[in-house]
Amino acid sequence: MGFELGxxxxxxxxxxxxxxxxxxxxxxxxxxxxxxMSLPVLSDEERARVGTIYKQVSxxxxxxxxxxxxxxxxxxxxETQLMDKPGGWRPLVYCWRGGQRSNSFATILxxxxxxxxxxxxxxxxxxxxxxxxxxxxxLPFPLIRLDGYTGTAKTALLPLLKARGVQVVDLxxxxxxxxxxxxxxxxxxxxxxxxxxxxxxxxxxxxxxRPVVVEAESARIGALRLPPAxxxxxxxxxxxxxxxxxxxxxxYLARAYADLLAEPAELxxxxxxxxxxxxxxxxxxxxxMVEARxxxxxxxxxxxxxxxxxxxxxxxxxxxxxxxVAEASDLAxxxxxxxxxxxxxxxxxxxxx
Numbered sequence: 001m002g003f004e005l006g007x008x009x010x011x012x013x014x015x016x017x018x019x020x021x022x023x024x025x026x027x028x029x030x031x032x033x034x035x036x037m038s039l040p041v042l043s044d045e046e047r048a049r050v051g052t053i054y055k056q057v058s059x060x061x062x063x064x065x066x067x068x069x070x071x072x073x074x075x076x077x078x079e080t081q082l083m084d085k086p087g088g089w090r091p092l093v094y095c096w097r098g099g100q101r102s103n104s105f106a107t108i109l110x111x112x113x114x115x116x117x118x119x120x121x122x123x124x125x126x127x128x129x130x131x132x133x134x135x136x137x138x139l140p141f142p143l144i145r146l147d148g149y150t151g152t153a154k155t156a157l158l159p160l161l162k163a164r165g166v167q168v169v170d171l172x173x174x175x176x177x178x179x180x181x182x183x184x185x186x187x188x189x190x191x192x193x194x195x196x197x198x199x200x201x202x203x204x205x206x207x208x209x210r211p212v213v214v215e216a217e218s219a220r221i222g223a224l225r226l227p228p229a230x231x232x233x234x235x236x237x238x239x240x241x242x243x244x245x246x247x248x249x250x251x252y253l254a255r256a257y258a259d260l261l262a263e264p265a266e267l268x269x270x271x272x273x274x275x276x277x278x279x280x281x282x283x284x285x286x287x288x289m290v291e292a293r294x295x296x297x298x299x300x301x302x303x304x305x306x307x308x309x310x311x312x313x314x315x316x317x318x319x320x321x322x323x324x325v326a327e328a329s330d331l332a333x334x335x336x337x338x339x340x341x342x343x344x345x346x347x348x349x350x351x352x353x
Contacts (some may be wrong), residue, residue, distance in 0.1 A: 003092055003117040008129040009140060011204045016092040016117070017085075022105045023095050023123065031193035033094065033119075033126055034201040035288060039077045041101050061279040063100075065208075070104045078112075087113055094119035130196050134227035141167075142206040142352035143233045145320070146343075147216040150180065150241035150307035151249030151299070153331045153339070154215045156256065157242075159339035166347055167212045174198040177222030179215075180307070182260060182270050184222070193222045197267040211352035213240075218314065238323035242339075244331055250300035257299075265292050278305055323350045 006012040011034070013019050019036040021028050024047045028038040046069050054062035072081065082085040085091075091114065095101035098121050119125065130158045146154050155178070172179050182262050190198065206212055216233065219226055226234070254263075265267045268287055275283050282305055289298040324346045328339045 002098070002120040004120045005125055005129050008126075008133050008200060009204060009331060011201075013092050013119070017089050018091040020091050020093045020099050020105070021123070022093060027096065027121045027123075030191045031127070032123070032199050034197055034204075036094075037081075039081060039105075041073045041077075041105050042066065043073075043097075046073075047250070050331070062337060066100070067104065069106070070101065072107050074108050078108075082109075085114065088115065088238040090115040090117075090165070092119055097121050098122035100343065125153070127193065130193075130200055133200065134229045137204070137229055139229050139233045141203075141206055142211045142351050143237035144213050144323070144347060144350055145216040145237045145239045146213055146227075146242070147235060147239040148244070149249065149311050150305070150320075151253045151256075151331075152242040152244050152305055152328065152338065153252050153256075153336060154242060155342060156252075156336055157340050158215065159345070160336060161213060161344055164340060165346040166344055167206050167210055168198075169202045169206075169212055169214050170216055171217055172221060174202060174276045175221035175224050177224070178257075179217055179221050182257065182267070182302075184270075185259075189222050189224055192224055196227055211347075211350070213347060215262045225334055232287045235318070238321050238342070238350060238352060240326065240350060241316075241322050242328055243325050244328040246300060246303055248329065248331045250296055250303050253303065254295040255333070261295050266351050274306060 003013070003016075013033060014035065019033050021032045021036040022039055022040050022041045023032075024040050024042055024044045026044045028036075028040070032038070048068070050062050051067045053065060091109065093102045093106045093109070093116055098118055102118045102122060106118050109116045113218060121128075146157070148154055155170065155172055158170050158173075162168045172183075174190075175195055176185055176187060177183045178185065189195070203212075214237075216239065217226065217234070220232055256260070260270075269291055271283055271286050271290070274286075282301075286298055286301055289295075289301065326339070326343045326346050328335075328342075332340070
């Protein structure tokens, strides 16, 4: 039995009780179907070993050894991961291309009595569908860009807007990066393929008749590229701009970047990279503020002398219309819900067309 992927935006694989990725751990780590669990039938080392035998000895010998390894690993997964599954359990199993690994594991599970299906074409068919959706097609919904100078709490406002019924997607959260030279976060970034799968997951279930709000970004977030369908939709999307005083923005940044401020050595290393942009003297002043733990002054200096000039240069190249402006005099944590209330009202009046 085989399952065809169908409409990627609908996430048809979610109709299954479980989605099982039987590829090797390194393959799974790079990317996988959203929500899949990793039950490798060959470890990374075993996969390399079988591949070497296939090429250097014979395909027959490789299949014999591979079958023994698959059976052994499958037995372990059943004993440790699947023993609690009921008789009506319906999993979807896939490997790289819907071949021997997934069909071998599915055969064993069917013998138990579970209603197993194999993804036709495997992960490769899923990846083709992702590329078609994000590289070769237009997004099925309109976008509105939430814009504004650095430190206007755009990222913090997204979940508050979502709680108020606005459709939002947090691109920086999915990318594992805050979108600037100081934007690295703990855990690092996913792979490009993993980022694109996260985008597909975030977009699924959204109402195509209603706009989706995303934070204004450049074509890259850290090391990751925004796929063409998303980027083209973003540069055409109307902007809603948040405006706030420099002092309020600096206070917000000092709070939002608390993790980085707790690592002065790493912060200093990152600031050194700004010498070419703002000059050695300015960077030396900022490093002195790090040593003095004067975070508010540091944040204000970065806003005035680095972030705002960079924003102004970028906006000269951005000819998308500013559909509305939302003023925020205070960006303290307890003030953000009121800002989100006003912003949600502003967004509701924007025509995304």
